[in-house]
Amino acid sequence: MLLVALLLLPLAAAVPALVAPRYHPSIAATSAAASGAAFLAALGLARANLRGGVPSIGPEEFLRADGLSAVLALVVSGVACVSLWFGAGYLERVRDHGGLDDARLRRFYVLTNLFVATMLLAVTANNVGVMWVAVEGTTIATAFLIGLEHSKAALEASWKYILIGSIGIALAFVGTVLGYFDFVQRVGEAPHALHWTVLARLSPGLNGDVLRLAFVFILVGYGTKAGLAPMHTWLPDAHSEAPAPISAMMSGSLLVVALYAVARWKVVVDAGVGPGYAGRMLILFGLASLVLAAVLLIRQSSYKRMLAYSSVEHIGLMCLGLGLGPLGTLAALLHMIGHAASKSLAFLASGNLLEAYGSPRIASVRGVLGVLPWTGALFLVAALALLGLPPFGLFVSEVMLVRAGFLAGRPWLMGAVLALLVAIFLSFLGHLHRMLFGIPPADVRPGERRPLGLLPLGFNVAVLLALGLVVPEPLLRLLRLAAGVLRP
Amino acid sequence: MSPALFSQLCALGSSLVLITGIAILWRHSLAVYIDYFARQSFVFVLVILGVAAYAGEAELYLVAAMVFLFKVMLIPRILRRVRRHVGVDIEVRPYVNVPASVALAGLLTLIAYAVTRPVVEISGLPTRAGIPLALAVVFVGLLIVVSRRSALAQIVGFLVLENGIALLAILATYGVPLIVELGAFLDVLLGFLVMQVFVYRIRETFDTIDVDRLSGLRH
């Protein structure tokens, strides 16, 4: 029931956008409301898990929402709700400025709802094959969304995205097939052999070499969608060219959904070959992403690309966390929530910046705090949060991560991580300072375009403060449950 | 049919699938790329039918029909229409020249053999000889995407890669469960349709489908 509602709500919201002959604000309102309702449904699933049950429906638990799924469903629906609520007004203003036409605006709502629905399916499907189909579905749904504003750069970004994304997903399918093959060979033809619960349970009987090979394909394949280096090349282009609400949703939720897929398989592989192997591979890719982000962030001239590289950095941190044992996993999950809140906040605020200043370049943006005081303040909050400063949630998760690293016996690695974080801190801060302060260009009209539109972003700030100051007890229990799912 | 003969025929079919894929690396004409892809899909259909007949899996007949309908008939037809509209005939100056591409394909095949050794060892099916070849097709598809400049050639490379994955699924486990198979098929089809729309748009916007020109966004 809750599970079904979770998936059907966004799909239902796509229908008005599909059938309406012309755009009407109610289309946007239904989409935002549907995501909000989905968020409530996700809360219900979380509550059910905290009470001890695992909601599921279908033969052999076809759809299943354990603690981990609940956390991710909350992230996906939360980010979607905020983005769509903010996006409603924002996109209407873009249309008024001539950047979008009526048909494309309607297409946005159809595709975005499909996007949300496929992400939710990916995190609640027990069948790893269906999970794969859903993740591929997100690629197809977002391909046109990135290129929504028909510019040369957007077209280039979407081409790279769909090509690299599809190839990555295809490689993930190779991994899935190999895992299935291993299962069928060693355990025999079983109904629901692709169900994660079945795989995790019977994994110790599988052939280690084939599992290791499968995991490599899974990590490289889903890692492409998650933005792990060196498969991340599509990410800066796609996330910077997409309209602000889409960038927010992609950075905030899509990347972690792909990482979730890797995490599910990690459990299977850990049960089969012991926790060391998957952990090492995750650390390797996480570190590579961190290094790459640190090196390239400072050279960015566009603020949206800067945010995109920051996503690579944070996904790298999450990936590292997943490879560092139970405490690291908890840190990664906490980080997921914090990053979703801060990154979506940043991207949505940057939408306002783009509208006011008319340029994506950092050099063109000056004196934001004077021109758009509220947006500027929100952007500052987001940036400070992304830099890992207290009192925001990412500080807590990063400290937890470093502690986990020391506990796991990798002090040098943590030293490297800290050094890289400092490097990123410095370059980011430099850009930020130049953007927020200073004298704004003469042709920029000061004043918020639509202050009320910033209201949903308050939710993000609240989440960040809550995570940073005192994590609410039920949330902590839920996160512990989710981490427990990932424990070998 | 004896297992040994079936095994030989499967190996033969898989080799032909790989060779048609490599033939794409050899030629320069985009129309030929589409033709070779269609032929590769056709050989793939024959392999599926062979496995279906030998293993008695009724689902595979459906899979074979779908592969025939879409990958042999529909997708090549759409690709040909795109090519005619875009007006590009040959792939000039690929990033990796032909003898190097072909040599790389050989190397990738050897790597595929090395990588899939544990898989072949534990497999009890008579189709296992073709498993390394299927993975080699995946690598060759990847090579086509990476080494060719024309967006259309990259789409063909992606489709070859998908053929390889589907072949791997058939040979390793006589196909994955039907729902996953159908979902995967749908995804590939939709992905292809999206990509071909993009080729039209790229042609309109950039006046060429040479992806080297799509380099406005740099680091």
Next chain:
Amino acid sequence: MMTALLVEALQALLTLALAPGLIGLVRFLKARLQGRRGAPLWQPYRDLRRMLRQEVVLSTDASWLFRAAPFVVFGSVLVVSLLVPLIAAPLPFDEVGDLVVVVYLLLLGTFVLSLAGLDPGSAFGGMGSSREMTIAALAEPTIALAIFGLGVRAGSTNLGRIVARTLASPAETLGPGHLLAFAALFIVMLAETGRLPVDNPATHLELTMIHEAMLLEYSGRYLALLEWASAMKFLIFQALLANLFVPWGVAVSLSPRALLVALGALVLKLAALGAGVALLETRLAKLRLFRVPELLSVSFLLALLAITASFVMR
């Protein structure tokens, strides 16, 4: 032992005798396929007889190499005909008839001919030699690999033993290793014997000739020897292709009956392959020279795949 040596001699004689006929057959079929009447099958014999009686004209710049080359080429091909299993396998000289020896004897002929093309200092000769060397360099590894692929099964690179082994287990002929090796060797045969699409044996245009360019300065009996040697090389390659891959008919014992059957089988297989080559030449256009390495790299790959397939299927 005596019979064996007689059979060897018979093989050499057969090669000498049948080679021009095979070339004549291919030319005749090509002509008919192209809608012409064509010269009769025995025209090449007439050409040889004419050339042997003609006067030799030598360039003043030609050295002893130029005069010795036809003999070396002819001799090397004749020795090869003793070493390959044309009608019977195994034979006493087969111990020496290893793959490596055969390949390098043929290569010796190519090398000497290339030198002879350079010797008189004519432009066409040099051009032909350089082109020939390019093609030979690309084709040799493929021959080696393809026959290695076949030899993996037989456990030996001795051609006779490979043939015997294939006769013993006929089901293997359908295997991918076998067929891939056949494809690779077929392409190499076209390259080595100077047939389309690599080289046009009927042309004397600067743009298109390779083998003919090296022969351009020769006349009289030297030319006769070289043409004969070229025909014999073609026959040997065809016979190898036939006997390695479709070995039925090759005599395993040395009884007269088996030998007669083998002779008939050989003639049939040669005719079939010759017809195939004629058909192919009619259909294909000559490849531009810089595309030839592409074709040969494909054949190299096929040979590589053949070896891998053979190893894995062992």
